[in-house]
Amino acid sequence: MTITEDRAADAATPEIGRARTRKEDARLITGRTRWTDNIQLPGMLHLAMVRSPFAHATITAINTDEARKAPGVVGVVTGADIKDVQGAVANAWPITADQKTPDHLPVVVEHVACAGEIVAVVAARTAAEARDAAELVDVDYDELPAVLDLKEAVKDEVLAHPALGTNTSAVWTLDSAAQGSGTDVEDEIAAARSDGVVIEREFRQQRLIPAFMEPRSTVCDPTGEQMTVWTSTQVPHILRFLVAATTGIPESKVRIIAPDVGGGFGGKLQTTPEEFATIAVARRLGKPCKYTETRSESLLSGHHGRDQWQKLTLSARKDGTVTGLKVELLADLGAYIGVVGGGVPVLGAWMFNSIYKFAAYHFTVRTMLTNKTWVDAYRGAGRPEATFAIERMMDELAAELGRDPLEVREQNWITHDEFPFTSVAGMTYDTGNYEAATAKAKALFGYDELRAEQRRRRESKDPVQLGIGISTFTEMCGLAPSRILGTLNYGAGGWESASIRMLATGKVEVLTGVSPHGQGHETAWSQIVADRLGVPFEDVEVLHGDTQISSKGMDTYGSRSLVVGAEAVVRAADKVIDKAKVVAAHLLEASVDDIEFTAGKFGVKGTDKGVTMPEVALATWTGHNLPDGVEPSLDADATFDPENFSFPHGTHLCAMEVDTETGATSMRKYVCVDDIGTIINPLIVEGQVHGGLVQGIAQALWEGAEYDDQGTLVTGSFVDYTLPTSADTISFVTDHTTSPSTYTALGTKGVGEAGAIASTPAVVNAIVDAVRPLGVDDVVMPCTPERVWKAIQAGRAVSTEGDRDAQPHFDEGAPNQDPGAASPESTSDGSQS
């Protein structure tokens, strides 16, 4: 009896909002699951890649004789061998009609444009034999001069792709005056120069590497009627389309499976040279082949992220009211343009103005080709860059005005009663409440107490100074309305698909077009469907990541799975209910109009008669007693195309201690209050926020991909690419305010990227705030102790000379600005010296 009562009580509690532990974790955490590298097929060969050590070169000869003779080797394949069948790595988003896009062959035939490119593939009986034989492939290269520095690339003195004639891929602009969403930014800046405040800064978004936990792996079985490819990807559906589109294999002959995938952070939304090469070699040899990258290969050849120079001009009235924002970006695409490519900085175009009411806004990005690893989406994709820039600028404005940075933000942000609000960039934000989130964050943080402590430390000239960093961010999630994508020349739609299958036993299968790789979709979707259909959480099975099972989808990235993918699930569920109502009405001998569906039961208005969803499912399955003309199926499909983006926001407050003797920084407190709309599972949200925070903090403090002057990746292992661990972070204080999105049925806004987007500027603002009295107004990321210490030394030197310009106008060599063309990539010669 107790059990029954508990279950009844349990059923009364909505699943949405419950902190369910994740149903997929048992298998993911124990590893008793199908990671791609676990897959073993009969007769399967193992591949090893021969990669170019040079950043820019022409291949003059490849001798594979010795490798072919090595033990266990079945084949050695060069680019020339498969040049007509290997397909191509595609860019789905040419941002302008005249974008220069270099051909990107999976296995290079002649021209190497970055270190790590695949030159040949060895197939052998074992992975060890393949690796050994790869060392025997003899490649002759003619080295070409390489362009490695982003600002140097603009000069076109050395070309990354000589055949293109320029390093500039595209120039893309958004202007509020031109599109009618605001005034002219040059007018606002001119007005402020004569009677106002103009802040000019240049920031560096360093190059980052999406270091997912599971290295990428691909298995291709070419022997069936459909070629089957298992691959560690975020985008099985996009891969299927692009394999078909670029190799000529009919789409109907391609089955892609993303089995359990261990993280992506954007790094696996690419269709990769390694996938195409594995497919090409497997087809050529007629045998299943597996390729699994090493961590070093992953860091070198998986796409990188960020890598921009950001030039910002912000104008304001003397009272602190912001008027204009001008953004000029230089974005490094690396050697090739990935699937999103130049679209990454463009995704930031609508977000630099953020939550502030600028009258005028101008954004230009110049995307550049260089001889470094290609750059594409990395957690946040365009929005972290925008958020960093604007939140740093708001702090600089407050410093210039001598006012509290939160107060200056509040003066300029959209107030809660102004929603829906169309921004100067032209986006319509549906809901938000920046005041509420900020008030809650301030209280949790102890803002006034920490400011008081900061004052005490400043007065006592404590060697350890305290800084408070603020980031009141918003972002756009839920990629994306297909019509908007169309206007932007994106090569696909932004809809999402779902199907629900009602089984005879009352169990439910949910097929989703999104492709989880650690997010917990199986749990969250089960909660949503359990509530919607009134079935137990345990009775819902979520299937995904196999183009033969969930045949349609646009996959997972850009915080879209819940806000787009789950909306499709909701709509499919509603269709199931509509179909079931007809059957229920027939069984209950009532009119469909009199049927009410609540908590899994179809009842007749004004009576206590009813049937449950499982009963209807069984009756439909037997088909013994259905109304005339009704098909014996409750199953339903739905495809959801969002009408707008969603706009999560939040207030992040960070306190950093800076040891002025060494430059070492340590986090004292971190509070974030996010408004992500309706929360399906607070535990999953907490995990997303924590992980995102650490990733964003890591950009501020620890991570950065560095190349030497030959184009060799210096941070090619985790010894030098310093990923933080839990030992390097503190316990975060997280909380929420909720203003549900009006664009989604569930009211969700998306949370996958929020932490990573918001935290970076909060940390850097805190560090700068700590040492601003010492003459520091910026520290280049990652804010290494050396950089912080040198910034303090430079600041002190300038302060002593007493000629510091409060508003440096992009002066060459000005403190903390562009280190100059000399060596912007060098960390030891950072910008502060």
Next chain:
Amino acid sequence: MIPAQFDYLAPTSVADAVAALAEHGDEAKVLAGGQSLLPILRMRLNAPGVVIDLGRIPELQGVSEDGDHLVIGAMTTYAAVLASEAVTTHAALLSKAIATVADPQIRHRGTVGGALVHADPAGDVGAPALALGAELVIAGADGSTRTVAAEDFFEDLFATAVGEGELLTQIRIPKHTGWGAHYEKFVRVSHQWSIVGVAATVRSEGGSIAEARVGLTNMGSTPLRARSVEEALVGQPATDEAVRAAVASVNDGTNPPSDLNGDADYRKHLATVLTRRAVLAAAGA
């Protein structure tokens, strides 16, 4: 990642290990805890024909006392050293330095002897070994052994007095009972090699420093001993001002590297700050 193929030998005595080394010469690499060697092999930065694993030689394991000395077997893991009360009592500096090495997993595999012979100047064992005046016992052919002072042990980057055909078997540390100790390690992330590390151990008498020993990590191609600082500290009170003055010469003879974590000048600056802090902490100030 897969290393190139090699033959694997696991001798069970020092004599057998030395004989194996003699037989295979240049072709052979010695495997201690493997925390540096295995990544090197897996990245194919080295491809020895033979790997001689010392993991099955009981006589190389463990900590014992021999009169005024502690004797640590070369294959004793960091974790075993940390668990040794004798080390905590008589060579606290070594415990404190080893507690900062990498992470618990590595400390359970990595060995003190392996680290000393690998001789990475950024490793955390060399500086305390120098500061404590350790003696290194090296076994050679035909059962011969010789003992080398720590100051003569480190010859250059990754190069020690252990010659071809020889094995480090023991680390003998003069007891520093009652000495205060501190290892000040400067890193950006916790699992990183030292950017700079300072090992300081101090014998105090009536509120002032009677004797001090200071070793430096990653301030040159080998671990270094800051003798001028040690001398300047004698007789000084353990105050910020006095120690600050005494450590001013810490960079005599240093030649630190420049890399992504900091240039040489920054490291020199760090050395002065960290030495002051290490000495003050060791002195209990």
